Amino acid sequence: MNPLVNQDHTHTDKLSVLIPVYNEEKTASEIITRVLALGAVVKEIIIVDDGSTDRTAEILRARVANEPKCHFHAMPKNGGKTSAIRKALELATGEIIIIQDADLEYDPAEIPDVIAPILNGFADVAFGSRFLVRKAARVLYFRHYLANMLLTFLSNLLTNRNMTDIETCYKSFRAEVIKPLKLTSKGFGMEVEITALICKTKARTYEVPISYYGRSYEEGKKIDFMDGVAALWYIGYYNLVKPWFGSARRYVREVNVALEKRAAVEVSA
Ligand SMILES: Nc1nc2c(ncn2[C@@H]2O[C@H](COP(=O)(O)OP(=O)(O)OP(=O)(O)O)[C@@H](O)[C@H]2O)c(=O)[nH]1
Numbered sequence: 644m645n646p647l648v649n650q651d652h653t654h655t656d657k658l659s660v661l662i663p664v665y666n667e668e669k670t671a672s673e674i675i676t677r678v679l680a681l682g683a684v685v686k687e688i689i690i691v692d693d694g695s696t697d698r699t700a701e702i703l704r705a706r707v708a709n710e711p712k713c714h715f716h717a718m719p720k721n722g723g724k725t726s727a728i729r730k731a732l733e734l735a736t737g738e739i740i741i742i743q744d745a746d747l748e749y750d751p752a753e754i755p756d757v758i759a760p761i762l763n764g765f766a767d768v769a770f771g772s773r774f775l776v777r778k779a780a781r782v783l784y785f786r787h788y789l790a791n792m793l794l795t796f797l798s799n800l801l802t803n804r805n806m807t808d809i810e811t812c813y814k815s816f817r818a819e820v821i822k823p824l825k826l827t828s829k830g831f832g833m834e835v836e837i838t839a840l841i842c843k844t845k846a847r848t849y850e851v852p853i854s855y856y857g858r859s860y861e862e863g864k865k866i867d868f869m870d871g872v873a874a875l876w877y878i879g880y881y882n883l884v885k886p887w888f889g890s891a892r893r894y895v896r897e898v899n900v901a902l903e904k905r906a907a908v909e910v911s912a
């Protein structure tokens with residue numbers, strides 16, 4: 644079986660899709676429509692509005708009103724993508740969890756491909772990579788590409804994993820790998836924090852090529868130079884310092900025990 648191809652369409656009610664949203668009034672409604680179009684595999688969509696100051700919250704409330712799979716949570720004030728994901732993880736109940744940005748840079752139609760290695764039993768974690776051989780990618784900022792390469796390179800040096808895109812939005816996991824992780828970073832720190840701590844566990848990690856419909860600053864791109872600087876700091880902290888903390892050790896132990904249990908059940912089945 645090819646782990647990268649979603650050959651089995653019989654999976655139902657497996658997936659929690661977490662959508663952090665901050666000032667995305669142009670795309671917020673469309674992203675929900677596209678995720679719902681994935682059909683039966685989606686158990687729930689957890690939308691966390693991160694204190695938007697435009698019409699995002701109002702639009703989303705109306706959009707999800709008659710959608711039983713959609714759960715909308717509004718944060719009291721803007722706290723950054725990490726805090727929105729922290730909340731969404733608390734609320735998520737699916738067996739598999741994936742993060743979906745709300746800005747249409749990543750197409751939900753590719754979610755089945757991203758989670759296929761998990762659904763097919765090969766992986767416990769699967770990232771969508773914008774830098775593996777891919778289908779479509781908008782040609783945009785070269786310096787952003789270099790920054791992404793540098794961050795991934797430094798992270799790989801410390802994790803000793805050969806990843807190609809740690810800053811990708813498409814990160815998917817078995818629930819037992821991600822639910823016990825209590826995120827402590829800020830801003831976009833979760834991208835580095837999740838990667839670093841997961842690499843300490845025995846979780847089998849795959850990457851899947853994805854398309855990337857990047858946006859320009861004129862179209863609403865928000866990430867900036869300081870987010871890159873913060874990521875550098877987080878790479879050092881979450882790989883070299885945090886793993887010594889009791890909380891990180893407990894996390895790693897808990898995940899490994901859960902994965903060993905799963906493996907034992909699968910062998911005996
Ligand atoms: N920028 C930003 N995004 C947030 C925040 N809280 C939640 N988000 C959401 O997190 C997701 C990722 O944010 P983006 O600004 O798209 O980050 P990115 O894709 O790395 O960068 P660009 O799209 O290139 O700006 C989007 O769905 C945002 O709406 C926040 O405080 N700031």
Ligand SMILES: [Mg+2]
Pocket residue numbers: 744746748
């Ligand atoms: Mg984006």
